[in-house]
Amino acid sequence: MSPKPIFQRFxxxxxFGLHILSCVNESVKAKPSIEINDSIAxxxxxxxxxxxxxxxxxxxxxKSYEAIxxxxxxxxxxxxxxxxxxxxxxxxxxxxxxxxxxxxxFFAEKLKDNFALGDLHWNCASFYINSQLYxxxxxxxxxxxxxxxxxxxxxxxxxxxxxxxxxKGRFKDYHGSEILIFKAINKFKxxxxxxxxxxxxxxxxxxxxxxxxxxxxLYYYNKAIEYVDKVKNNQYLYSVIYNxxxxxxxxxxxxxxxxxxxxxxxxxxxxxxxxxxxxxxxxNKAYCRFLMKDTTNVAASFKEVLQIRDSVNNVGGLIISKxxxxxxxxxxxxxxxxxxxxxxxxxxxxxxxxxxxxxxTLYLLSIIDHKNxxxxxxxxxxxxxxxxxxxxxxxxxFTRIAYETDEYKVxxxxxxxxxxxxxxxxxxxISILSLVYFLRVQKSKNENLQLENQQQKAxxxxxxxxxxxxxxxxxxxxxxxxxxxAELHDGILSKLFGARVGLGFIDIIGSKVLKDKHQxxxxxxxxxxxxxxxxxxxxxxxxxxxxxxFTTIISQLLDNKCKTGNIKYVxxxxxxIQWQIIDEKxxxxxxxxxQEALQNILKYAFAENISVNFSLGATKKLSIVIKDDGVxxxxxxxxxxxxxxxxxxxxDELNGTFHIYSQPNQGTTIEIQMPI
Amino acid sequence: MENKxxxxxxxxxxxxxxxxxKTAFNFYSKQNEDVIFTIQTAMxxxxxxxLINEFSSKEKRLHIVFLDIKLxxxxxxxxxxxxxxGIKIKKLLPDTKIVISTTFNDNYRIQSxxxxxxxxxxxxxxxxxxxxxxxxxxxxxxxxxxxxxxxVKLLRKQVTNDFLLDSIDRKILHxxxxxxxxxxxxxxxPLSIAGIEKRKRNLKLIFNINSPDDKELLxxxxxKGFI
Numbered sequence: 001m002s003p004k005p006i007f008q009r010f011x012x013x014x015x016f017g018l019h020i021l022s023c024v025n026e027s028v029k030a031k032p033s034i035e036i037n038d039s040i041a042x043x044x045x046x047x048x049x050x051x052x053x054x055x056x057x058x059x060x061x062x063k064s065y066e067a068i069x070x071x072x073x074x075x076x077x078x079x080x081x082x083x084x085x086x087x088x089x090x091x092x093x094x095x096x097x098x099x100x101x102x103x104x105x106f107f108a109e110k111l112k113d114n115f116a117l118g119d120l121h122w123n124c125a126s127f128y129i130n131s132q133l134y135x136x137x138x139x140x141x142x143x144x145x146x147x148x149x150x151x152x153x154x155x156x157x158x159x160x161x162x163x164x165x166x167x168k169g170r171f172k173d174y175h176g177s178e179i180l181i182f183k184a185i186n187k188f189k190x191x192x193x194x195x196x197x198x199x200x201x202x203x204x205x206x207x208x209x210x211x212x213x214x215x216x217x218l219y220y221y222n223k224a225i226e227y228v229d230k231v232k233n234n235q236y237l238y239s240v241i242y243n244x245x246x247x248x249x250x251x252x253x254x255x256x257x258x259x260x261x262x263x264x265x266x267x268x269x270x271x272x273x274x275x276x277x278x279x280x281x282x283x284n285k286a287y288c289r290f291l292m293k294d295t296t297n298v299a300a301s302f303k304e305v306l307q308i309r310d311s312v313n314n315v316g317g318l319i320i321s322k323x324x325x326x327x328x329x330x331x332x333x334x335x336x337x338x339x340x341x342x343x344x345x346x347x348x349x350x351x352x353x354x355x356x357x358x359x360x361t362l363y364l365l366s367i368i369d370h371k372n373x374x375x376x377x378x379x380x381x382x383x384x385x386x387x388x389x390x391x392x393x394x395x396x397x398f399t400r401i402a403y404e405t406d407e408y409k410v411x412x413x414x415x416x417x418x419x420x421x422x423x424x425x426x427x428x429x430i431s432i433l434s435l436v437y438f439l440r441v442q443k444s445k446n447e448n449l450q451l452e453n454q455q456q457k458a459x460x461x462x463x464x465x466x467x468x469x470x471x472x473x474x475x476x477x478x479x480x481x482x483x484x485x486a487e488l489h490d491g492i493l494s495k496l497f498g499a500r501v502g503l504g505f506i507d508i509i510g511s512k513v514l515k516d517k518h519q520x521x522x523x524x525x526x527x528x529x530x531x532x533x534x535x536x537x538x539x540x541x542x543x544x545x546x547x548x549x550f551t552t553i554i555s556q557l558l559d560n561k562c563k564t565g566n567i568k569y570v571x572x573x574x575x576x577i578q579w580q581i582i583d584e585k586x587x588x589x590x591x592x593x594x595q596e597a598l599q600n601i602l603k604y605a606f607a608e609n610i611s612v613n614f615s616l617g618a619t620k621k622l623s624i625v626i627k628d629d630g631v632x633x634x635x636x637x638x639x640x641x642x643x644x645x646x647x648x649x650x651x652d653e654l655n656g657t658f659h660i661y662s663q664p665n666q667g668t669t670i671e672i673q674m675p676i
Numbered sequence: 677m678e679n680k681x682x683x684x685x686x687x688x689x690x691x692x693x694x695x696x697x698k699t700a701f702n703f704y705s706k707q708n709e710d711v712i713f714t715i716q717t718a719m720x721x722x723x724x725x726x727l728i729n730e731f732s733s734k735e736k737r738l739h740i741v742f743l744d745i746k747l748x749x750x751x752x753x754x755x756x757x758x759x760x761x762g763i764k765i766k767k768l769l770p771d772t773k774i775v776i777s778t779t780f781n782d783n784y785r786i787q788s789x790x791x792x793x794x795x796x797x798x799x800x801x802x803x804x805x806x807x808x809x810x811x812x813x814x815x816x817x818x819x820x821x822x823x824x825x826x827x828v829k830l831l832r833k834q835v836t837n838d839f840l841l842d843s844i845d846r847k848i849l850h851x852x853x854x855x856x857x858x859x860x861x862x863x864x865x866p867l868s869i870a871g872i873e874k875r876k877r878n879l880k881l882i883f884n885i886n887s888p889d890d891k892e893l894l895x896x897x898x899x900k901g902f903i
Contacts, residue, residue, distance in 0.1 A: 478855055490746045493779050497801040498692025504806030505699040522805065529802040533781065540854065549889060575886075578873050580858035 040064045040080050047087045054091055061087050065100065073107045078116040081107070086123050089130070097127060114151030118144040118160070125163060132353075138167045138398055142405050155196075158187035162200060164398075173395045174207050181207075198227040198237055205244060214252050221245045239265045243281050250284070255292045259285060279308040279317060287324050290331070299328055319345045319357045323364065330368045338368050355387050449642075456646070460588055467584060485540035493532050500525040550579045550587050554594065558612060561598040570611040577616055582676055589650045590624065596643050597626045597670055605630025605668060617673060624672040632662040682817070683737060684715045687724045687758065688744040688777070693801075694719070697742055697777075700809040707810075711817070721750040724761055732768040740816060741765055745778040745789065762793040773816055777801055781826050784850040784903050787834075791843075796820035798827045837900055841882070846902055848875055853894050853903045 043064035047057040061084050068077045068084075085100035101123050108116040121144035128137035145160035165180035181200050188197045201224035208217035221241055228237045246261035262285035266278075286301035302325050309317035326342035329335075346361035348354075359380060366376035500522055508518050551573050562569045579587070594612065601607050607630030617623045644660070647670075651658040656674025686697045694717040701713045718724035724747070731738045743765070745758035755761055762774055775797030776789055789795065797816050803824040804812070815822035823831070841849075844865060851864060861872050876893070880886075883896040897903050 482854075489779050493802060494688075494690045494744075494746075495692050497779070498690050498694075498696045501696035501804075501806050501809060502692060502699060504809075505696065505703050526802065526805065533779070533802055537782075551889065576877075578869070581869050581873075 040067050043067075044080060044083050044087065047084075047091075057087070058091055058093065058096075061091075061096075073111070075111055075113045075116065078104060078107055078111060078113055079119070082116055082119045082123065085120070086126070089123060089127055094127065094131075097123070101127075114147045115153055115156070118147035118151065118153065118156055120144075121147065122156070122160060122163075125160075129163075129167075134167050134170065135394065135397055135401075138164060139401050141167070142401055146405060146409070154187045154191050155193060158184040158191075158193075158196065161187070162196065162203070165203060168395075168398055169203065169207055169210075171391050171394045171398070172210075173398060174211055176395070176398065177207055178204065194227045194230040195237070198224045198231060198241070200224075201227065202241055202244065205241075205248070209244070209248050209251065212251070214248050217248050218245065221248070239277060239281070243277075243284065246281075246284060246288070250288050250291070253291075255288050258288045259292075262288065275308055275312060276314050276317060279305045279314070283317075283321060283324065290324070290328055295328075295331070299325070302328060315348060315352050316354060316357075319348045319352065319354060319361075322348070323357065323361055326361075326364060326368070330364070335368060339365065342368065355383070359384055359387070452642075453649075460585075460592075463588060464584055481539045485536040488532050488536040488539070493529055493536070496525065496529050496532070500529070550582075550591075553591065554612075554614075557591065557595060558598070558610075561595075561602060562610065565602040565607075567601075567607055568609050570609075572611070572613045572615075574615040577614060577622065577676075582622075586654055586674075586676075589654055593647050593650055593672065594624075594626065596647050600643055601626075601628045601630060601668070605632070607667070620676055621673050622676050623674075624670075626670040626672075627667065628669075629667040632664050632666045632668050634664060635660055635662050680710055681712045681714060682739040683731070684713045684740045684742070685718065685724070685727060685731075685738055686715060686742045687718045687747065687761065688742070689719050689747055690744075691719070693744070693777075697809070700806065701813060703806075704810055704813045720748040721755040721757075721761055725750060725755060725764060728761075728765055728768055738769050738772045740773050740775060742775050742777050743795075745776065745780055745785070759789060759792060762789075762795070766793060773797070773820060775799060775812065775816055775822070782903060783830050783898075784846055784853075786827060786830055787846065788843075797822045799824045800826045833900070841879075841902060845875060845879060848872060849879065849894065849897045849903050852890055853898070 043060040046052065047060040047064075049057070052060075064080065065084050068080055071077060073081075081100065081104040085097050085104055088094075088097035088100060101120055104116065105120050108120055121140045125137045125140035125144060128134070128140060141160050141163045145157055145164065148157040148160060161180045161184035165177045165184065168174075168177035168180060181203055185197060185200045185204075188200060201220045205217045205220035205224060208214070208220060221244055224241050225238070228234045228241065231237060242261045242265045246258045246265070249255070249258035249261065262281055265281045266285065282301060283305040286298050286305065289295075289301075290298045302321060306318065306321040306325065309321055322341045322345035326338045326340075326345060329338035329341060342361050342364050346358060346365060349357035349361055362376050362380040362383065366373045366380060369376065503518075503525075504522050508515055554573075555571050558569050558571050561567075598610070601610060605628050607628035609629050611625075611627045613625045613627075615623050615625075648658050651672055651674065654674045656672055659671045660668065661671070662668035684701060686694045688694050688697070698715050698717070701715055705711050705713050716727055718727055728738070730736070741762075743758045743762055747758050747761065749756045755764065758776070758778070762776070765772055765774060773796040774793055776793065776795045777797075777799040778785075778789075779801045780786070781800045781802075786798070789798070797812055797820065799808075799812060799822075803826050808824065812822045812824075844867065847865060848861070851861060856864065858869065858872065861867070862869055865872065867875070876890070879897070880893055883893060883900070885892045885896060887893075894903065
């Protein structure tokens with residue numbers, strides 16, 4: 001006979017899985033802390049209470065949802081939100097579930113809360129399993145698994161692996177399912193979750209049984225039982241596993257052994273949480289007895305089970321019951337009844353998309369209904385082929401999803417690495433650019449300074465040249481004046497004198513008046529001579545203005561500056577300083593320094609009095625002290641400006657020393673010493 | 677009265693002046709017939725020196741020399757001015773009465789000429805009138821010396837001053853007054869800059885001047901007749 005009612009097993013698993021999920025969610029979501037959170041937790045708990053009506057429970061959920069949305073979303077609130085969405089799912093309100101879940105996912109992405117992300121995807125997976133969209137369920141399990149793995153949530157990670165294993169098993173990817181379940185078992189062992197270990201081994205047993213490795217299946221079931229012993233309230237688990245063991249023996253055709261296990265389960269009808277479970281075991285036992293050809297009361301048992309299943313509208317169960325009844329009537333040679341039951345089962349399986357039962361019923365029909373045997377066989381073969389293709393496709397898709405996730409992971413890593421690189425290189429680039437910029441600015445500043453310096457030097461040169469030029473000009477002028485003076489004095493004056501004396505000795509014969517007039521003109525001539533001599537003297541008197549007088553220039557400078565700044569000044573020159581022997585360059589520099597210092601005093605010091613003192617120190621040193629009574633400044637703190645730097649460089653050029661003494665509100669004193 | 681013959685040499689580069697002096701001598705001799713002048717003239721140092729040499733070598737007496745200070749120098753460059761010529765005359769013809777006739781009227785030159793030549797007559801050309809000239813001749817002949825007005829004034833000033841200035845001090849003052857630069861002074865004077873500065877400070881002390889520059893020094897020195 002064909003393999004036993006696998007659909008039933010999946011159904012059990014489905015409920016079982018969901019039960020586990022809900023347990024997990026409950027444990028996570030019962031962590032209230034603050035008052036609002038307290039009430040939210042209470043509401044959520046209330047929404048789970050089976051005492052209240054579905055509408056009441058929904059109301060509680062909406063209330064808690066509003067409370068959460070009113071406050072700021074943190075990771076705790078996020079968990080509540082996740083719980084709410086899950087409760088909606090449990091209450092069958094898929095519309096609100098999808099809405100809440102989507103919202104919660106948005107916040108989870110924002111907060112990058114791995115647990116919440118995993119949990120929410122898990123919710124999605126549950127939703128899709130309910131809707132029998134296993135592709136999508138697998139996809140979400142995979143995502144959830146990834147987030148849980150990332151957050152190191154071992155239990156949840158294992159749970160999702162279990163979920164994926166379940167889906168893979170359903171589509172006959174036994175190998176893939178096994179790998180996943182072993183991964184999950186490893187994790188469950190680490191956290192000593194016996195209940196889930198039991199479920200995992202149970203699943204392994206089912207996988208083995210599906211590939212007809214019955215001994216291995218039994219081995220795993222026994223392992224499962226070992227773990228069941230460590231779980232409290234384990235009656236239900238026992239019943240599931242014993243039923244499965246019974247199924248294995250059934251497959252092995254060890255019917256007596258099978259019945260022994262079924263009876264173990266059926267001992268106490270009370271321990272069944274679900275009437276379907278009871279119906280299933282009872283059906284299995286009856287079918288076993290039928291296979292042992294012990295047909296007494298088998299038909300009654302089948303019919304009882306059929307009734308139970310019909311009452312709770314368990315379609316899957318109904319199909320199996322009808323199929324069994326069909327087989328029973330075929331055995332009893334009541335072909336018509338047999339064909340009727342099996343056809344019913346066949347159409348139910350078709351409408352319910354239960355491919356396995358559909359195939360089995362087709363096969364049965366081909367045996368029983370001799371007239372249409374070939375037609376049913378053909379259908380069977382065609383459907384079997386297409387189903388295998390579909391299954392293979394789905395298997396491939398699972399692989400692809402897992403692979404894509406892996407690829408996504410690798411890509412993600414690559415991207416994040418790339419991001420780091422981009423960040424690093426851009427940072428480096430920016431620093432290099434800013435460095436280059438800084439250097440350029442510095443360089444241009446330096447160039448500017450140098451240019452300024454050069455210009456200053458050029459200015460000084462020009463100044464000196466003009467000074468020399470002026471001196472030369474002055475010399476030439478003096479020479480010229482001297483020449484003119486000499487010409488007047490020696491030439492014209494002498495000739496005039498000669499002429500006058502000569503004239504004087506000419507004896508004029510005439511009236512007294514004429515003689516007097518003659519004398520008068522002679523006297524006049526003498527006066528003219530005197531005047532010419534004086535002119536000549538003035539011309540040759542060159543002592544004034546021939547030497548550019550440094551002291552005068554300095555006092556003029558001080559006078560000008562102090563007038564503009566409305567400052568009183570005292571200027572004192574030591575008499576013994578021989579300005580004539582100090583070269584022009586030194587004088588120019590001194591002049592410039594004084595100019596700069598005065599400029600600074602005018603600009604910053606707000607002084608009322610200035611004193612400038614030129615004196616001769618010991619060892620023939622010229623010392624200049626410029627003092628003001630202005631606001632002063634802190635010499636150490638102040639960055640040296642270009643003015644002070646210039647003064648200093650000038651002094652350095654003259655091999656002198658330069659000091660500034662100042663303190664806030666105590667004026668400033670500049671002391672300069674330099675060799676002559 | 678016995679006729680007296682006097683040999684006269686007039687040295688001046690201006691023919692007008694030599695002519696004028698000649699006229700003056702002739703005028704004098706016309707008025708005083710017992711005085712006869714034999715007048716010779718020289719227009720430059722060379723010809724003057726030649727004549728002087730002639731007098732000297734022939735041991736002829738030269739009584740009076742009218743000597744201009746500003747003269748074209750000799751070709752060999754040994755005699756630069758009337759002053760140098762005067763020194764030669766004093767040496768070669770010590771009995772000759774020298775009358776300086778010059779347009780220079782600055783104190784320094786006058787003093788220096790007094791020092792070197794001790795002339796019997798000192799005429800500042802523009803001081804004198806034809807009458808003065810006749811008087812000069814008379815005084816020189818019979819009762820030297822004759823100094824013209826400016827010279828007398830200067831001498832008087834000097835007598836009243838009790839400053840003690842040596843020739844170098846005077847030279848410094850003179851050079852400064854004509855606008856010579858301090859840095860060029862060491863080339864002219866046998867002194868270093870520092871030495872000159874020292875003397876200058878000393879001069880300022882003498883003249884009681886406080887100002888650091890030379891303007892005032894020169895002003896006072898001129899007032900006191902040193903330049």
